[in-house]
Amino acid sequence: MAVYTFKEAKPAPSTSKGVVFWLRENLFSNIGNSLLTLLGIYIIYAILPPLLDWMIFDATWSGTKEEVVKGGARWIFIIEKFDQFIYGFYPEAQHWRPNLVALLSIAFILAMNFIPNLKVKIGLMAVYPIICFVLIHGGMGLEVVPTEQWGGLMLTILVATVGIIASFPIGVVLALGRQSDMPILKTLCVGFIEFVRGVPLITILFMASVVLPLFFSDGIDFDKLLRALIGITLFQAAYIAEVIRGGLQAIPKGQYEASESLGLSYWQGMILIILPQALKISIPNLVGSFIALFKDTTLVLIIGLFDVLAMVTLTNSDSNWLGFEIEGYVFVTMIYWVFCFSMSQYSKSIERKYNTEH
Amino acid sequence: MSEQEFMITMKDVNKWYGDFHVLKDVNLNIKKGEKVVICGPSGSGKSTTIRCLNHLEKFQKGQININGTELIDDVKVVRDIRAQVGMVFQHFNLFPHLTVLENLVLAPTWVHKKPRAEAIKTAMYYLERVKIAEQAHKYPNQLSGGQQQRVAIARCLCINPEIMLFDEPTSALDPEMVSEVLDVMVELAEEGITMICVTHEMGFAKKVADRVIFMDAGQVIEENEPHEFFDNPQSDRLKLFLDQILSH
Numbered sequence: 001m002a003v004y005t006f007k008e009a010k011p012a013p014s015t016s017k018g019v020v021f022w023l024r025e026n027l028f029s030n031i032g033n034s035l036l037t038l039l040g041i042y043i044i045y046a047i048l049p050p051l052l053d054w055m056i057f058d059a060t061w062s063g064t065k066e067e068v069v070k071g072g073a074r075w076i077f078i079i080e081k082f083d084q085f086i087y088g089f090y091p092e093a094q095h096w097r098p099n100l101v102a103l104l105s106i107a108f109i110l111a112m113n114f115i116p117n118l119k120v121k122i123g124l125m126a127v128y129p130i131i132c133f134v135l136i137h138g139g140m141g142l143e144v145v146p147t148e149q150w151g152g153l154m155l156t157i158l159v160a161t162v163g164i165i166a167s168f169p170i171g172v173v174l175a176l177g178r179q180s181d182m183p184i185l186k187t188l189c190v191g192f193i194e195f196v197r198g199v200p201l202i203t204i205l206f207m208a209s210v211v212l213p214l215f216f217s218d219g220i221d222f223d224k225l226l227r228a229l230i231g232i233t234l235f236q237a238a239y240i241a242e243v244i245r246g247g248l249q250a251i252p253k254g255q256y257e258a259s260e261s262l263g264l265s266y267w268q269g270m271i272l273i274i275l276p277q278a279l280k281i282s283i284p285n286l287v288g289s290f291i292a293l294f295k296d297t298t299l300v301l302i303i304g305l306f307d308v309l310a311m312v313t314l315t316n317s318d319s320n321w322l323g324f325e326i327e328g329y330v331f332v333t334m335i336y337w338v339f340c341f342s343m344s345q346y347s348k349s350i351e352r353k354y355n356t357e358h
Numbered sequence: 359m360s361e362q363e364f365m366i367t368m369k370d371v372n373k374w375y376g377d378f379h380v381l382k383d384v385n386l387n388i389k390k391g392e393k394v395v396i397c398g399p400s401g402s403g404k405s406t407t408i409r410c411l412n413h414l415e416k417f418q419k420g421q422i423n424i425n426g427t428e429l430i431d432d433v434k435v436v437r438d439i440r441a442q443v444g445m446v447f448q449h450f451n452l453f454p455h456l457t458v459l460e461n462l463v464l465a466p467t468w469v470h471k472k473p474r475a476e477a478i479k480t481a482m483y484y485l486e487r488v489k490i491a492e493q494a495h496k497y498p499n500q501l502s503g504g505q506q507q508r509v510a511i512a513r514c515l516c517i518n519p520e521i522m523l524f525d526e527p528t529s530a531l532d533p534e535m536v537s538e539v540l541d542v543m544v545e546l547a548e549e550g551i552t553m554i555c556v557t558h559e560m561g562f563a564k565k566v567a568d569r570v571i572f573m574d575a576g577q578v579i580e581e582n583e584p585h586e587f588f589d590n591p592q593s594d595r596l597k598l599f600l601d602q603i604l605s606h
Contacts (some may be wrong), residue, residue, distance in 0.1 A: 258451035261412055262465035262517065263440040265433075272464065276455050356455055356497040 063322070077324040078331050081315045088151015088306050094143065097135045098154050100339070104131065147225040151306035153335060158309070159225075159297040163232040164290050170233065171240025176270065178245055195200075196238035197256070201296050204231045209303040228300050236293050243285040247278035280354050287347035291340045308332055364391045364423070365521060365552045366411065371420035373406060380406050382576045383419065392519075393553045395563040395584075398573035399599065404556045407573070408523045411554070412443040425520055441469065444514030449524040450506040452498035458485070458509050459494040462516045470517060477516070484512040488542050504535030508542055515546075522546065524555040558603060564588060572596045 015021065027037045058072025066077060078085070087095055088118040108128050115121055136158070138144035150158070178187035196204070208231030213222050251274055259269035279286070312328040315321065365589050366388040368515050373381040388394055396404045402403075409415040410422060413429060413436045422429040424439050453461050463479035466472045472480075485491040486507040490501075498506055507527055514522060523542065528536045547553055547566045557563070563570050563584055570587040572580045580587070580596050591597045 074393065209379070252449075252451075254447060254449050254451035255453065257414055258447065261414060261440060261443075261445040262513070263437055263469040264465065265437070268468055272468065273453055277453075354455070356499060 014251040034106060047104065047140050073327050073330070074324060075327060077160035077321060077327045081318075081328075082316070084152060084315055085308055085311050086153045088155055088311055089149040090151065090154065091143075091149065094145060097126065097142070097145075101132050104128070104135075116259075147223055150225065152311045155225075155300075155305060156294075156297050156307040156309075158230060159229065159232060159293040159300060159305075160290075162229050163236050163293050163297070166233040167240050170237035172244055172275065174237060174241035175244035175248060178241065179248060192295055193238045193241050195241070201232070201235050201299055202302055202341075204235050206280050207231065224303065225305060228303060228305060232293070232300075236289070239289050239292075240286065243282050244278060244288055246285065247282035248282075250281050280351075281349055283351050283354075287343055291343055294343070295336060296340060308335060325329050363390070364388060365392070365425055367421075367423045367534065368407075368410075369421040369423075371407075371410060371417050371422060372402075373410065373417040373419075375472050380576050381410070382388060382488075384420070384576075384578060385427040386571070386578070388552065388561060391550045391552055392568050393547050394555070394569050394571060394572060395567040396554065396556045396571045397558060397560075397563070397599075398579075403576040404573045405525050407446075408525060408554055408556055411521075411523060412440050412445055416436050429537075440565070441517060442520045443523060444519035444521070445525065446507070446514060446527045447511050448530050450498070450503070450510045450530075452510055452513070454498050454505055457495050457497055458490070458501070461498065461509065465513070478508045481512070481516055484515045485509075487515075488512045489546075498571075503531045504538045507531065507535075507539045511546070513541075515593065518528050519551075521552045524553070525558065525605055526556050526558070528557065528559055560588070560604065572599065574599075 010312055028034045054072050058071075058078055060072065060074045061079075063076060065074065083092065083095070087098060090098065100331065110125065112121060115124075134140050134142065136145070136150070137147075174189050174193060177185050180186045180189070206230060208223065208227040212227055214228070217220060255273055255277065256269065259273040264272065269330055284308075298307050298309045300307055306314060309332050313333050316325050364387045366386065367501075368384055369386040371381055372379070384403070384407055386394075386407070394405065398404050406415055408553060410417050411424065411429075412528065413431075416431060425441060426440055427435065429435065429439055452458075453464070456464065459478065459481055462476065462484065463477045465545040466477040466480065467474055482491060482494065485494055488511055490505055490508050490512070493501060493509075498509065511527075527543070528539050531539065538557070540559060543555070544563065545551075546565055553566075555562075555567075567584050569581060570584050571578055572587075574595055580591065580593050582590075582592075587596075588600065591600055
């Protein structure tokens with residue numbers, strides 16, 4: 001017979017810690033790995049310095065286009081056309097209105113995160129879109145700016161935001177409908193989702209702009225932007241529905257049974273138990289789908305709306321500023337990247353916030 | 359004894375999954391305060407039987423009465439019956455996105471419309487009873503299996519049920535944690551709540567049950583008070599079953 005005493009925990013040996021250990025373990029663990037590391041370093045060396053030279057060190061930041069001497073980027077083009085990229089044809093005297101909306105939006109997002117009172121939140125959610133609409137569109141004493149003049153980054157953000165916010169509840173309802181026991185409801189939802197997912201966004205935008213007005217009597221001139229928004233919202237709702245369906249399927253049957261056995265009704269069970277868990281699982285895919293939508297909004301160009309990319313293309317044909325395509329497209333690339341990367345980081349932070357595993 | 363005095367009556371209950379006949383003429387009468395243990399091999403219909411009692415499973419033929427109300431497929435009737443019947447599951451089925459306390463407060467506030475402060479007070483009382491009050495603000499996944507199952511029991515007690523159903527409450531637990539859950543169940547039994555428990559814990563059955571029921575192939579094969587049930591089984595099928603589970 002043998003009895004053993006408990007052992008104290010000891011620190012790990014020093015050879016398994018530190019910078020040298022990390023380098024050896026991760027970058028030079030064997031010959032193949034070392035070669036790949038060296039190749040990687042060479043690629044960075046070959047690309048990064050010229051890129052930085054072009055973008056920053058040799059770039060022209062001020063002056064007129066005739067004064068450009070060096071071979072770097074001529075950012076004066078962007079500075080000159082900046083207002084058009086951001087606001088499109090929105091009248092210059094009214095630029096403060098979209099600016100104010102941007103500030104309000106930041107305040108709104110902060111308020112949503114920090115105000116604990118649910119009623120205040122719901123109140124804000126109801127008032128915020130109305131204020132934004134009045135500010136941008138006009139009315140109530142403000143000069144009306146017709147939607148034909150909206151454009152640039154402002155339009156891109158507007159279309160993406162409305163698309164994301166309006167499609168979300170529709171997507172949830174479609175996902176629940178697709179799981180429903182009621183055959184007709186289920187067929188309608190499946191039919192809608194599969195139809196929309198089976199056609200490209202461009203087709204839907206064309207349909208929204210050409211076919212939709214056929215349903216209305218001749219007198220009503222349906223706003224072009226509104227038609228695009230409806231098309232994009234319905235398109236996005238179908239994708240959201242599929243993402244949420246994936247989340248719903250990952251919820252164990254026991255969760256439904258527990259909520260039923262406690263006497264919760266269908267909607268109570270869904271809203272309090274099932275959806276919070278399903279949405280949490282779906283966050284990465286939801287944000288992926290939102291990012292895709294943000295980039296897809298540029299297709300509104302097809303039906304004659306000028307988003308930020310369309311504005312860059314348009315200014316390139318200005319006969320005073322020919323030959324500045326590269327700067328314009330690099331700029332617009334950076335804008336897209338900043339927005340999409342921010343969304344991706346925001347998604348990571350809310351995933352961490354709702355993690356209840358530890 | 360007249361029918362009204364039974365808390366639960368099942369009369370010729372039949373259920374099919376497609377063409378598969380899972381419950382065959384199940385008859386069961388359970389008095390108020392009675393403790394009944396149901397055992398049997400897997401697939402014998404014992405879980406299905408108790409899941410019929412709170413309408414988690416529908417049955418196609420027969421009749422079930424719970425505390426004087428006939429169980430029919432009607433939203434309001436089902437809601438009324440579920441308000442009187444608590445169920446504890448094999449895999450606990452706590453809500454992982456809510457804290458322990460929120461798990462307990464949910465049904466009393468949303469279903470039974472109790473004020474939140476009162477619901478919290480009741481919840482803390484029952485957490486105290488299952489000896490886990492200090493974990494009230496943790497999330498279920500931070501607790502051990504035995505602790506989670508005790509929370510699940512407390513969650514049921516918060517709706518103040520007349521009847522408690524236990525569906526293999528200790529089968530998913532590590533051996534070290536079985537007894538802490540059984541202890542809570544024994545305490546509950548001593549207080550006179552009506553209990554139906556599907557379990558293979560024969561020690562628990564001997565100690566607590568007023569009656570033990572043996573099911574196989576969707577039917578009740580034998581029922582008896584525990585002493586006779588274990589020491590003097592009548593049917594060959596039960597003798598074989600007891601031989602197999604008690605041989606180690």
